[in-house]
Amino acid sequence: MSFQTVFQSLTEGFGLNCLIFAVTLITAIPLGLLVSFGSMSKFRPFKFLERISTSKILRAISKFAPIRWITRTFVWVIRGTPLMLQIFVVLYAPGLLFEMPLRSRETAVLIAFAVNYAAYFSEIFRGGIEGIPRGQHEACQVLGMTKAQAFFRVVLPQVVKRIIPPMGNEIITLVKDTSLARVVAVTEIIMCAERFTKQGLITPLFSTGIYFLVFNGVLTLFFGWLEKKLDYYKG
Amino acid sequence: MAILEVNNLYKSFGKTEVLKGVNFSMEQGEVLSIIGSSGSGKTTLLRCLNALEVPTSGQIIVGGDVVYDSVVQKKPPKEDQRRWQLSCGLVFQSFNLFPQYSALDNVMLAPSLLAKERPDYKANKKQIHEELLEQAQALLNRVGLSEKMNNYPCELSGGQQQRVAIARALALSPKVLFFDEPTSALDPELTFEVLKVIRELAETNMTMVIVTHEMNFAKEVSDRVIFMDEGLVLEDGSPEEVLVNPKNERTRAFLGNFQK
Ligand SMILES: Nc1ncnc2c1ncn2[C@@H]1O[C@H](COP(=O)(O)OP(=O)(O)OP(=O)(O)O)[C@@H](O)[C@H]1O
Ligand SMILES: [Mg+2]
Numbered sequence: 001m002s003f004q005t006v007f008q009s010l011t012e013g014f015g016l017n018c019l020i021f022a023v024t025l026i027t028a029i030p031l032g033l034l035v036s037f038g039s040m041s042k043f044r045p046f047k048f049l050e051r052i053s054t055s056k057i058l059r060a061i062s063k064f065a066p067i068r069w070i071t072r073t074f075v076w077v078i079r080g081t082p083l084m085l086q087i088f089v090v091l092y093a094p095g096l097l098f099e100m101p102l103r104s105r106e107t108a109v110l111i112a113f114a115v116n117y118a119a120y121f122s123e124i125f126r127g128g129i130e131g132i133p134r135g136q137h138e139a140c141q142v143l144g145m146t147k148a149q150a151f152f153r154v155v156l157p158q159v160v161k162r163i164i165p166p167m168g169n170e171i172i173t174l175v176k177d178t179s180l181a182r183v184v185a186v187t188e189i190i191m192c193a194e195r196f197t198k199q200g201l202i203t204p205l206f207s208t209g210i211y212f213l214v215f216n217g218v219l220t221l222f223f224g225w226l227e228k229k230l231d232y233y234k235g
Numbered sequence: 236m237a238i239l240e241v242n243n244l245y246k247s248f249g250k251t252e253v254l255k256g257v258n259f260s261m262e263q264g265e266v267l268s269i270i271g272s273s274g275s276g277k278t279t280l281l282r283c284l285n286a287l288e289v290p291t292s293g294q295i296i297v298g299g300d301v302v303y304d305s306v307v308q309k310k311p312p313k314e315d316q317r318r319w320q321l322s323c324g325l326v327f328q329s330f331n332l333f334p335q336y337s338a339l340d341n342v343m344l345a346p347s348l349l350a351k352e353r354p355d356y357k358a359n360k361k362q363i364h365e366e367l368l369e370q371a372q373a374l375l376n377r378v379g380l381s382e383k384m385n386n387y388p389c390e391l392s393g394g395q396q397q398r399v400a401i402a403r404a405l406a407l408s409p410k411v412l413f414f415d416e417p418t419s420a421l422d423p424e425l426t427f428e429v430l431k432v433i434r435e436l437a438e439t440n441m442t443m444v445i446v447t448h449e450m451n452f453a454k455e456v457s458d459r460v461i462f463m464d465e466g467l468v469l470e471d472g473s474p475e476e477v478l479v480n481p482k483n484e485r486t487r488a489f490l491g492n493f494q495k
Pocket of ligand 1: 248251253271272273274275276277278279280
Protein backbone atom coordinates (compact mmCIF):
# COMPACT_ATOMS: atom_id res chain seq x y z
CA MET A 1 0.00 0.00 0.00
CA SER A 2 1.45 3.31 -1.05
CA PHE A 3 1.97 6.33 1.14
CA GLN A 4 -0.17 8.19 -1.38
CA THR A 5 -3.24 6.00 -0.69
CA VAL A 6 -2.88 6.26 3.05
CA PHE A 7 -2.33 10.00 2.96
CA GLN A 8 -5.33 10.53 0.70
CA SER A 9 -7.63 8.39 2.83
CA LEU A 10 -6.58 9.99 6.10
CA THR A 11 -6.84 13.49 4.69
CA GLU A 12 -10.30 12.75 3.38
CA GLY A 13 -11.28 11.41 6.79
CA PHE A 14 -9.87 14.47 8.52
CA GLY A 15 -11.98 16.60 6.20
CA LEU A 16 -14.99 15.17 8.02
CA ASN A 17 -13.44 15.98 11.39
CA CYS A 18 -12.94 19.54 10.17
CA LEU A 19 -16.54 19.71 8.98
CA ILE A 20 -17.88 18.53 12.34
CA PHE A 21 -15.57 21.04 14.03
CA ALA A 22 -16.70 23.96 11.88
CA VAL A 23 -20.42 23.21 12.01
CA THR A 24 -20.27 22.70 15.78
CA LEU A 25 -18.53 26.02 16.31
CA ILE A 26 -20.90 27.94 14.07
CA THR A 27 -24.03 26.51 15.70
CA ALA A 28 -22.93 26.01 19.30
CA ILE A 29 -21.70 29.57 19.86
CA PRO A 30 -25.03 31.36 19.19
CA LEU A 31 -26.95 28.47 20.75
CA GLY A 32 -24.70 28.61 23.81
CA LEU A 33 -25.29 32.35 24.13
CA LEU A 34 -29.03 31.71 24.06
CA VAL A 35 -28.72 28.98 26.70
CA SER A 36 -26.59 31.27 28.87
CA PHE A 37 -29.33 33.92 28.73
CA GLY A 38 -31.80 31.25 29.76
CA SER A 39 -29.67 30.18 32.70
CA MET A 40 -29.51 33.82 33.89
CA SER A 41 -33.23 34.45 33.36
CA LYS A 42 -34.92 36.30 36.21
CA PHE A 43 -38.42 35.58 34.93
CA ARG A 44 -40.52 34.63 37.97
CA PRO A 45 -44.21 34.15 37.13
CA PHE A 46 -45.20 33.76 40.79
CA LYS A 47 -43.20 36.71 42.06
CA PHE A 48 -46.39 38.47 43.17
CA LEU A 49 -46.83 35.83 45.93
CA GLU A 50 -43.83 37.33 47.69
CA ARG A 51 -45.75 40.51 48.35
CA ILE A 52 -49.14 39.09 49.25
CA SER A 53 -48.10 36.25 51.47
CA THR A 54 -45.77 35.41 54.32
CA SER A 55 -46.26 31.65 54.15
CA LYS A 56 -42.97 29.83 53.68
CA ILE A 57 -44.26 27.52 50.95
CA LEU A 58 -45.76 30.30 48.88
CA ARG A 59 -42.57 32.31 49.26
CA ALA A 60 -40.58 29.36 47.98
CA ILE A 61 -42.93 29.07 45.01
CA SER A 62 -42.53 32.79 44.34
CA LYS A 63 -38.79 32.20 43.82
CA PHE A 64 -39.44 29.66 41.04
CA ALA A 65 -37.79 30.82 37.79
CA PRO A 66 -38.94 28.30 35.14
CA ILE A 67 -36.65 29.34 32.27
CA ARG A 68 -33.59 29.26 34.46
CA TRP A 69 -34.67 25.95 35.93
CA ILE A 70 -35.19 24.34 32.52
CA THR A 71 -31.92 25.57 31.03
CA ARG A 72 -29.87 24.64 34.07
CA THR A 73 -31.40 21.16 34.07
CA PHE A 74 -30.57 20.88 30.37
CA VAL A 75 -26.96 21.89 31.04
CA TRP A 76 -26.73 19.42 33.91
CA VAL A 77 -27.99 16.53 31.76
CA ILE A 78 -25.75 17.36 28.81
CA ARG A 79 -22.63 17.89 30.85
CA GLY A 80 -23.45 14.97 33.11
CA THR A 81 -23.61 12.30 30.40
CA PRO A 82 -21.01 11.14 27.85
CA LEU A 83 -21.02 12.76 24.44
CA MET A 84 -20.77 9.28 22.97
CA LEU A 85 -24.06 8.33 24.57
CA GLN A 86 -25.65 11.55 23.33
CA ILE A 87 -24.65 10.70 19.76
CA PHE A 88 -26.40 7.34 20.09
CA VAL A 89 -29.49 8.95 21.59
CA VAL A 90 -29.76 11.54 18.80
CA LEU A 91 -29.34 8.81 16.19
CA TYR A 92 -31.74 6.23 17.58
CA ALA A 93 -34.24 8.04 19.80
CA PRO A 94 -36.29 9.71 17.02
CA GLY A 95 -36.85 6.35 15.36
CA LEU A 96 -37.68 4.51 18.58
CA LEU A 97 -39.86 7.18 20.14
CA PHE A 98 -41.60 8.85 17.20
CA GLU A 99 -40.98 6.37 14.39
CA MET A 100 -39.16 9.15 12.58
CA PRO A 101 -35.70 7.64 12.16
CA LEU A 102 -32.85 9.98 11.31
CA ARG A 103 -31.67 9.06 7.85
CA SER A 104 -28.20 10.49 8.13
CA ARG A 105 -25.69 9.44 10.75
CA GLU A 106 -23.70 12.58 9.95
CA THR A 107 -26.68 14.78 10.88
CA ALA A 108 -27.08 12.93 14.17
CA VAL A 109 -23.43 13.55 14.98
CA LEU A 110 -23.70 17.25 14.11
CA ILE A 111 -26.82 17.71 16.25
CA ALA A 112 -25.30 15.91 19.22
CA PHE A 113 -22.11 17.96 18.97
CA ALA A 114 -23.95 21.28 18.61
CA VAL A 115 -26.14 20.60 21.64
CA ASN A 116 -23.29 19.23 23.75
CA TYR A 117 -20.95 22.12 23.04
CA ALA A 118 -23.73 24.70 23.42
CA ALA A 119 -24.12 23.48 26.99
CA TYR A 120 -20.40 23.81 27.74
CA PHE A 121 -20.10 27.17 25.98
CA SER A 122 -23.17 28.50 27.79
CA GLU A 123 -21.47 28.02 31.15
CA ILE A 124 -18.38 29.84 29.92
CA PHE A 125 -20.54 32.68 28.57
CA ARG A 126 -22.53 32.86 31.80
CA GLY A 127 -19.36 33.10 33.84
CA GLY A 128 -18.07 35.81 31.52
CA ILE A 129 -21.26 37.84 31.52
CA GLU A 130 -21.82 37.58 35.27
CA GLY A 131 -18.21 38.57 35.86
CA ILE A 132 -18.68 42.02 34.34
CA PRO A 133 -18.96 44.46 37.28
CA ARG A 134 -22.40 45.86 37.98
CA GLY A 135 -20.98 49.36 37.61
CA GLN A 136 -20.58 48.81 33.87
CA HIS A 137 -24.28 48.07 33.46
CA GLU A 138 -25.19 50.99 35.67
CA ALA A 139 -22.96 53.39 33.75
CA CYS A 140 -24.73 52.33 30.53
CA GLN A 141 -28.10 52.83 32.17
CA VAL A 142 -27.46 56.33 33.43
CA LEU A 143 -26.11 57.22 29.99
CA GLY A 144 -29.49 56.29 28.56
CA MET A 145 -28.37 53.26 26.58
CA THR A 146 -30.90 50.56 25.83
CA LYS A 147 -30.33 47.07 27.21
CA ALA A 148 -29.28 45.84 23.76
CA GLN A 149 -26.83 48.72 23.25
CA ALA A 150 -25.32 48.12 26.67
CA PHE A 151 -24.92 44.43 25.97
CA PHE A 152 -23.46 44.60 22.48
CA ARG A 153 -21.35 47.76 22.79
CA VAL A 154 -20.11 47.56 26.37
CA VAL A 155 -20.58 44.16 27.98
CA LEU A 156 -20.00 41.69 25.14
CA PRO A 157 -16.58 43.01 24.05
CA GLN A 158 -15.36 42.67 27.64
CA VAL A 159 -16.86 39.19 27.87
CA VAL A 160 -15.05 38.14 24.69
CA LYS A 161 -11.74 39.18 26.16
CA ARG A 162 -12.37 37.34 29.41
CA ILE A 163 -13.54 34.07 27.90
CA ILE A 164 -10.77 33.58 25.36
CA PRO A 165 -8.66 31.27 27.57
CA PRO A 166 -11.51 28.92 28.60
CA MET A 167 -12.97 28.99 25.08
CA GLY A 168 -9.56 28.11 23.67
CA ASN A 169 -9.47 25.11 25.97
CA GLU A 170 -12.93 23.96 25.02
CA ILE A 171 -12.34 24.42 21.30
CA ILE A 172 -9.14 22.38 21.41
CA THR A 173 -11.08 19.63 23.17
CA LEU A 174 -13.69 19.86 20.41
CA VAL A 175 -11.06 19.14 17.75
CA LYS A 176 -10.19 15.89 19.48
CA ASP A 177 -13.80 15.01 20.28
CA THR A 178 -14.72 15.02 16.59
CA SER A 179 -13.21 11.51 16.34
CA LEU A 180 -16.13 10.30 18.50
CA ALA A 181 -18.21 10.38 15.30
CA ARG A 182 -16.61 7.03 14.68
CA VAL A 183 -19.00 5.32 17.12
CA VAL A 184 -21.84 5.61 14.62
CA ALA A 185 -19.61 4.67 11.69
CA VAL A 186 -19.07 8.16 10.34
CA THR A 187 -15.81 7.77 8.46
CA GLU A 188 -13.72 10.36 10.23
CA ILE A 189 -9.96 10.06 10.29
CA ILE A 190 -9.54 7.39 12.99
CA MET A 191 -12.09 5.15 11.35
CA CYS A 192 -10.25 5.55 8.06
CA ALA A 193 -6.99 4.62 9.74
CA GLU A 194 -8.49 1.56 11.38
CA ARG A 195 -9.24 0.14 7.93
CA PHE A 196 -5.51 0.01 7.35
CA THR A 197 -4.95 -1.54 10.77
CA LYS A 198 -7.24 -4.39 9.79
CA GLN A 199 -4.95 -4.95 6.84
CA GLY A 200 -2.01 -5.19 9.19
CA LEU A 201 -0.74 -1.63 8.87
CA ILE A 202 -0.47 0.24 12.18
CA THR A 203 1.43 3.39 11.15
CA PRO A 204 -1.63 5.14 9.62
CA LEU A 205 -3.49 4.91 12.95
CA PHE A 206 -0.58 6.42 14.82
CA SER A 207 -0.09 9.11 12.20
CA THR A 208 -3.60 10.46 12.72
CA GLY A 209 -2.14 12.11 15.81
CA ILE A 210 -0.10 14.36 13.56
CA TYR A 211 -3.25 15.78 11.98
CA PHE A 212 -4.70 16.64 15.40
CA LEU A 213 -1.41 18.05 16.62
CA VAL A 214 -0.98 20.32 13.62
CA PHE A 215 -4.58 21.52 13.74
CA ASN A 216 -4.41 22.26 17.46
CA GLY A 217 -1.02 23.88 17.01
CA VAL A 218 -2.57 26.34 14.59
CA LEU A 219 -5.49 26.93 16.97
CA THR A 220 -3.12 27.55 19.88
CA LEU A 221 -1.22 30.12 17.82
CA PHE A 222 -4.52 31.74 16.82
CA PHE A 223 -5.75 32.05 20.40
CA GLY A 224 -2.40 33.38 21.50
CA TRP A 225 -2.59 36.01 18.78
CA LEU A 226 -6.19 36.91 19.72
CA GLU A 227 -5.27 37.27 23.38
CA LYS A 228 -2.40 39.58 22.46
CA LYS A 229 -4.60 41.59 20.16
CA LEU A 230 -7.07 42.27 22.98
CA ASP A 231 -4.31 43.04 25.41
CA TYR A 232 -4.47 46.76 24.69
CA TYR A 233 -6.74 47.29 27.67
CA LYS A 234 -7.23 45.87 31.12
CA GLY A 235 -10.52 44.95 32.73
CA MET B 236 -39.70 76.66 38.94
CA ALA B 237 -37.61 74.02 40.63
CA ILE B 238 -35.39 71.92 38.37
CA LEU B 239 -35.43 69.05 40.84
CA GLU B 240 -38.08 68.26 43.38
CA VAL B 241 -38.04 65.29 45.70
CA ASN B 242 -41.19 64.66 47.70
CA ASN B 243 -41.53 62.19 50.52
CA LEU B 244 -39.10 59.68 49.11
CA TYR B 245 -38.99 56.34 50.88
CA LYS B 246 -36.77 53.39 50.10
CA SER B 247 -36.45 50.08 51.88
CA PHE B 248 -34.31 47.07 51.10
CA GLY B 249 -36.37 44.20 52.43
CA LYS B 250 -36.94 45.13 56.06
CA THR B 251 -34.26 47.84 56.32
CA GLU B 252 -35.71 51.27 55.81
CA VAL B 253 -32.98 53.43 54.27
CA LEU B 254 -34.79 56.56 53.11
CA LYS B 255 -37.56 57.67 55.45
CA GLY B 256 -39.29 60.49 53.65
CA VAL B 257 -36.69 62.70 51.98
CA ASN B 258 -37.84 66.15 50.88
CA PHE B 259 -35.91 68.84 49.08
CA SER B 260 -35.96 70.85 45.91
CA MET B 261 -33.46 72.91 44.00
CA GLU B 262 -33.37 75.67 41.42
CA GLN B 263 -31.64 75.74 38.07
CA GLY B 264 -27.96 76.56 38.40
CA GLU B 265 -27.83 75.72 42.08
CA VAL B 266 -25.03 73.64 43.56
CA LEU B 267 -26.24 71.44 46.38
CA SER B 268 -23.94 69.41 48.59
CA ILE B 269 -25.20 66.47 50.58
CA ILE B 270 -23.26 65.50 53.67
CA GLY B 271 -23.93 62.90 56.30
CA SER B 272 -22.38 59.98 58.06
CA SER B 273 -21.73 56.63 56.46
CA GLY B 274 -24.91 54.63 56.00
CA SER B 275 -27.21 57.62 56.20
CA GLY B 276 -28.59 56.86 52.73
CA LYS B 277 -26.81 59.39 50.50
CA THR B 278 -25.84 56.87 47.81
CA THR B 279 -29.27 55.27 47.95
CA LEU B 280 -30.84 58.69 47.43
CA LEU B 281 -28.70 59.42 44.36
CA ARG B 282 -29.43 55.95 42.96
CA CYS B 283 -33.16 56.53 43.36
CA LEU B 284 -32.89 59.92 41.67
CA ASN B 285 -31.10 58.28 38.72
CA ALA B 286 -33.51 55.38 38.35
CA LEU B 287 -30.91 52.81 39.38
CA GLU B 288 -33.09 51.88 42.32
CA VAL B 289 -36.88 51.82 42.48
CA PRO B 290 -38.08 53.84 45.48
CA THR B 291 -40.66 52.33 47.78
CA SER B 292 -42.80 55.44 47.52
CA GLY B 293 -42.63 59.14 46.83
CA GLN B 294 -42.37 61.54 43.95
CA ILE B 295 -39.49 62.86 41.83
CA ILE B 296 -39.82 65.81 39.46
CA VAL B 297 -37.01 66.74 37.06
CA GLY B 298 -37.32 69.93 35.04
CA GLY B 299 -41.08 70.02 35.57
CA ASP B 300 -41.60 66.41 34.42
CA VAL B 301 -42.90 64.01 37.00
CA VAL B 302 -40.41 61.23 36.30
CA TYR B 303 -41.48 59.12 39.24
CA ASP B 304 -44.65 58.98 41.27
CA SER B 305 -45.45 55.90 43.30
CA VAL B 306 -49.13 56.85 43.34
CA VAL B 307 -49.26 56.64 39.54
CA GLN B 308 -47.17 53.52 39.09
CA LYS B 309 -44.61 51.36 40.88
CA LYS B 310 -42.06 51.71 38.10
CA PRO B 311 -42.14 53.96 35.04
CA PRO B 312 -42.27 52.33 31.58
CA LYS B 313 -38.86 51.61 29.99
CA GLU B 314 -38.94 54.48 27.51
CA ASP B 315 -39.94 57.02 30.18
CA GLN B 316 -37.25 55.73 32.49
CA ARG B 317 -34.69 56.12 29.73
CA ARG B 318 -35.74 59.71 29.10
CA TRP B 319 -35.46 60.36 32.83
CA GLN B 320 -31.97 58.89 32.93
CA LEU B 321 -30.97 61.01 29.94
CA SER B 322 -32.14 64.15 31.72
CA CYS B 323 -29.88 63.38 34.68
CA GLY B 324 -26.19 62.59 34.82
CA LEU B 325 -24.37 60.57 37.45
CA VAL B 326 -20.67 60.46 38.25
CA PHE B 327 -19.82 57.36 40.25
CA GLN B 328 -17.41 57.02 43.11
CA SER B 329 -15.62 54.26 41.17
CA PHE B 330 -15.67 56.01 37.74
CA ASN B 331 -17.05 52.98 35.85
CA LEU B 332 -15.40 53.93 32.57
CA PHE B 333 -15.67 51.44 29.71
CA PRO B 334 -12.22 49.82 29.68
CA GLN B 335 -12.22 48.83 26.01
CA TYR B 336 -12.76 52.37 24.76
CA SER B 337 -10.37 55.29 24.67
CA ALA B 338 -11.17 58.40 26.71
CA LEU B 339 -12.61 60.00 23.59
CA ASP B 340 -14.79 56.99 22.75
CA ASN B 341 -15.99 56.78 26.34
CA VAL B 342 -17.31 60.32 25.96
CA MET B 343 -18.69 59.77 22.46
CA LEU B 344 -20.35 56.36 22.82
CA ALA B 345 -23.66 57.32 24.43
CA PRO B 346 -24.25 60.47 22.34
CA SER B 347 -23.51 58.65 19.09
CA LEU B 348 -25.87 55.82 19.99
CA LEU B 349 -28.50 58.39 20.87
CA ALA B 350 -27.95 60.27 17.61
CA LYS B 351 -29.07 57.19 15.69
CA GLU B 352 -32.58 57.92 16.91
CA ARG B 353 -32.62 61.34 15.27
CA PRO B 354 -34.88 61.48 12.22
CA ASP B 355 -32.19 63.17 10.16
CA TYR B 356 -29.48 60.68 11.16
CA LYS B 357 -29.29 58.78 7.87
CA ALA B 358 -29.12 61.95 5.79
CA ASN B 359 -26.55 63.80 7.91
CA LYS B 360 -24.59 60.90 9.38
CA LYS B 361 -21.18 62.35 8.62
CA GLN B 362 -21.97 65.81 9.84
CA ILE B 363 -23.60 64.56 13.04
CA HIS B 364 -20.59 62.40 13.79
CA GLU B 365 -18.29 65.33 13.13
CA GLU B 366 -20.25 67.48 15.57
CA LEU B 367 -20.20 64.81 18.25
CA LEU B 368 -16.46 64.39 17.84
CA GLU B 369 -15.91 68.12 18.23
CA GLN B 370 -18.17 68.20 21.26
CA ALA B 371 -16.32 65.29 22.89
CA GLN B 372 -12.95 66.89 22.20
CA ALA B 373 -14.17 70.18 23.64
CA LEU B 374 -15.42 68.41 26.79
CA LEU B 375 -12.16 66.56 27.32
CA ASN B 376 -10.36 69.80 26.77
CA ARG B 377 -12.55 71.41 29.41
CA VAL B 378 -11.62 68.78 32.00
CA GLY B 379 -7.95 69.27 31.08
CA LEU B 380 -7.42 66.03 29.17
CA SER B 381 -6.78 67.14 25.60
CA GLU B 382 -3.47 65.26 25.76
CA LYS B 383 -5.06 62.01 26.86
CA MET B 384 -7.98 61.65 24.44
CA ASN B 385 -6.67 58.49 22.83
CA ASN B 386 -5.55 56.79 26.01
CA TYR B 387 -7.44 53.87 27.50
CA PRO B 388 -8.77 54.05 31.06
CA CYS B 389 -6.08 51.63 32.26
CA GLU B 390 -3.47 54.13 31.09
CA LEU B 391 -4.95 57.00 33.12
CA SER B 392 -4.59 57.95 36.78
CA GLY B 393 -7.65 57.83 39.02
CA GLY B 394 -8.05 61.58 38.85
CA GLN B 395 -7.84 61.52 35.07
CA GLN B 396 -10.35 58.67 34.87
CA GLN B 397 -12.79 60.57 37.04
CA ARG B 398 -12.43 63.63 34.80
CA VAL B 399 -13.20 61.48 31.75
CA ALA B 400 -16.26 60.22 33.61
CA ILE B 401 -17.36 63.81 34.22
CA ALA B 402 -16.90 64.65 30.53
CA ARG B 403 -18.84 61.51 29.62
CA ALA B 404 -21.77 62.57 31.81
CA LEU B 405 -21.68 66.12 30.44
CA ALA B 406 -21.82 64.87 26.84
CA LEU B 407 -25.54 64.20 27.19
CA SER B 408 -26.18 67.73 28.52
CA PRO B 409 -28.04 66.63 31.63
CA LYS B 410 -30.36 69.01 33.44
CA VAL B 411 -28.88 67.96 36.76
CA LEU B 412 -25.50 66.36 37.33
CA PHE B 413 -25.11 64.13 40.38
CA PHE B 414 -21.79 63.21 41.98
CA ASP B 415 -21.44 60.39 44.50
CA GLU B 416 -18.26 61.06 46.47
CA PRO B 417 -16.33 61.78 43.28
CA THR B 418 -12.98 61.98 45.02
CA SER B 419 -13.18 59.37 47.75
CA ALA B 420 -11.59 56.65 45.61
CA LEU B 421 -8.64 58.91 44.84
CA ASP B 422 -5.28 59.52 46.45
CA PRO B 423 -5.35 62.84 48.30
CA GLU B 424 -3.00 64.50 45.81
CA LEU B 425 -5.36 63.63 42.94
CA THR B 426 -8.56 65.01 44.50
CA PHE B 427 -7.50 68.55 43.71
CA GLU B 428 -7.73 68.19 39.93
CA VAL B 429 -11.21 66.68 40.10
CA LEU B 430 -12.48 69.30 42.53
CA LYS B 431 -11.07 71.98 40.26
CA VAL B 432 -13.19 70.66 37.37
CA ILE B 433 -16.32 70.61 39.53
CA ARG B 434 -15.58 74.13 40.73
CA GLU B 435 -15.30 75.31 37.15
CA LEU B 436 -18.59 73.61 36.31
CA ALA B 437 -20.21 75.46 39.19
CA GLU B 438 -19.04 78.72 37.68
CA THR B 439 -20.82 77.85 34.41
CA ASN B 440 -24.11 77.50 36.30
CA MET B 441 -24.35 73.77 35.94
CA THR B 442 -26.99 72.40 38.29
CA MET B 443 -25.23 69.89 40.52
CA VAL B 444 -25.86 67.65 43.49
CA ILE B 445 -22.64 66.57 45.17
CA VAL B 446 -22.40 63.95 47.86
CA THR B 447 -19.09 64.61 49.54
CA HIS B 448 -16.99 64.23 52.65
CA GLU B 449 -14.81 67.20 51.63
CA MET B 450 -16.26 69.78 54.00
CA ASN B 451 -14.05 72.67 52.90
CA PHE B 452 -14.89 72.01 49.29
CA ALA B 453 -18.62 71.82 50.10
CA LYS B 454 -18.41 75.11 51.96
CA GLU B 455 -16.67 76.86 49.12
CA VAL B 456 -18.51 75.50 46.09
CA SER B 457 -22.11 75.00 47.23
CA ASP B 458 -25.03 77.37 47.28
CA ARG B 459 -26.76 75.04 49.67
CA VAL B 460 -25.90 72.13 51.92
CA ILE B 461 -28.10 69.30 53.12
CA PHE B 462 -27.24 67.18 56.11
CA MET B 463 -28.70 63.69 55.99
CA ASP B 464 -29.01 61.40 58.94
CA GLU B 465 -30.63 57.96 59.08
CA GLY B 466 -32.58 58.46 55.88
CA LEU B 467 -33.87 61.94 56.64
CA VAL B 468 -32.87 65.48 55.72
CA LEU B 469 -32.05 66.94 59.13
CA GLU B 470 -30.74 70.27 58.00
CA ASP B 471 -31.03 72.23 54.79
CA GLY B 472 -29.60 75.69 54.28
CA SER B 473 -26.71 77.85 53.14
CA PRO B 474 -23.18 76.49 53.72
CA GLU B 475 -22.86 79.00 56.56
CA GLU B 476 -26.04 77.85 58.23
CA VAL B 477 -25.35 74.14 57.98
CA LEU B 478 -21.57 73.91 58.19
CA VAL B 479 -20.70 76.83 60.45
CA ASN B 480 -23.74 77.35 62.64
CA PRO B 481 -25.68 74.09 62.59
CA LYS B 482 -28.90 74.12 64.58
CA ASN B 483 -29.15 70.38 64.98
CA GLU B 484 -27.26 68.45 67.61
CA ARG B 485 -26.59 65.57 65.17
CA THR B 486 -25.11 67.92 62.60
CA ARG B 487 -22.78 69.40 65.21
CA ALA B 488 -21.69 65.92 66.28
CA PHE B 489 -21.07 64.93 62.67
CA LEU B 490 -19.07 68.07 61.87
CA GLY B 491 -17.14 67.64 65.08
CA ASN B 492 -15.60 64.48 63.62
CA PHE B 493 -13.99 66.57 60.89
CA GLN B 494 -12.46 69.18 63.17
CA LYS B 495 -10.20 66.70 64.92
N1 LIG C 1 -28.69 46.94 47.77
C1 LIG C 1 -28.82 47.04 49.10
N2 LIG C 1 -29.38 46.04 49.80
C2 LIG C 1 -29.53 46.12 51.13
N3 LIG C 1 -29.16 47.18 51.86
C3 LIG C 1 -28.58 48.21 51.24
C4 LIG C 1 -28.39 48.20 49.82
N4 LIG C 1 -27.79 49.36 49.47
C5 LIG C 1 -27.63 50.06 50.61
N5 LIG C 1 -28.11 49.38 51.68
C6 LIG C 1 -28.10 49.85 53.08
O1 LIG C 1 -28.61 51.15 53.10
C7 LIG C 1 -27.95 51.95 54.05
C8 LIG C 1 -27.52 53.25 53.41
O2 LIG C 1 -26.51 52.99 52.46
P1 LIG C 1 -25.92 54.11 51.52
O3 LIG C 1 -24.92 53.45 50.64
O4 LIG C 1 -27.02 54.84 50.86
O5 LIG C 1 -25.20 55.05 52.56
P2 LIG C 1 -24.26 56.30 52.29
O6 LIG C 1 -24.86 57.43 53.01
O7 LIG C 1 -24.00 56.46 50.86
O8 LIG C 1 -22.93 55.86 53.05
P3 LIG C 1 -21.39 56.15 52.67
O9 LIG C 1 -21.07 57.51 53.16
O10 LIG C 1 -20.65 55.10 53.41
O11 LIG C 1 -21.26 56.00 51.19
C9 LIG C 1 -26.82 51.12 54.60
O12 LIG C 1 -27.19 50.67 55.88
C10 LIG C 1 -26.70 49.97 53.64
O13 LIG C 1 -26.33 48.80 54.31
MG1 LIG D 1 -22.29 56.29 49.59
